[in-house]
Amino acid sequence: MKTYRFLGAKARRRREEIGLTTxxxxxxxxxxxxxxxxxxxxxxxxxPPTYKxxxxxxxxxxxxxxxEIDDRLDDDGEAA
Known part of the structure; x- marks a missing residue:
């Protein structure tokens, strides 16, 4: 699993927390x-610009x- 999957899941949770639609x-x-x-x-x-x-x-x-993402991934960006 790549880093962006973790980022995306966290972003979705945050978006839902603050009540925004996609x-x-x-x-x-x-x-x-x-x-x-x-x-x-x-x-x-x-x-990077879109992330910002x-x-x-x-x-x-x-x-x-x-x-917490860096702790879950190895050097290749895969789930450890």
């Missing part, structure tokens, strides 16, 4: 709702979504 987040960060769903499910990698915008839309620090 469409609302998509509008906020300038992508389609389908792309947001793909990010959340790990079907798309996330670029996503964190802003979700009202989280950039490191907040990455917390």
């Amino acid at each position: 469409r609302q987040v998509a509008t906020m960060i300038g992508v389609t709702a389908g792309h947001v769903r793909n990010l959340e499910t790990g079907n798309s990698d996330i670029s 915008l996503l964190c802003g839309a979700l009202h989280v620090e950039m490191d907040a979504l990455r917390e």
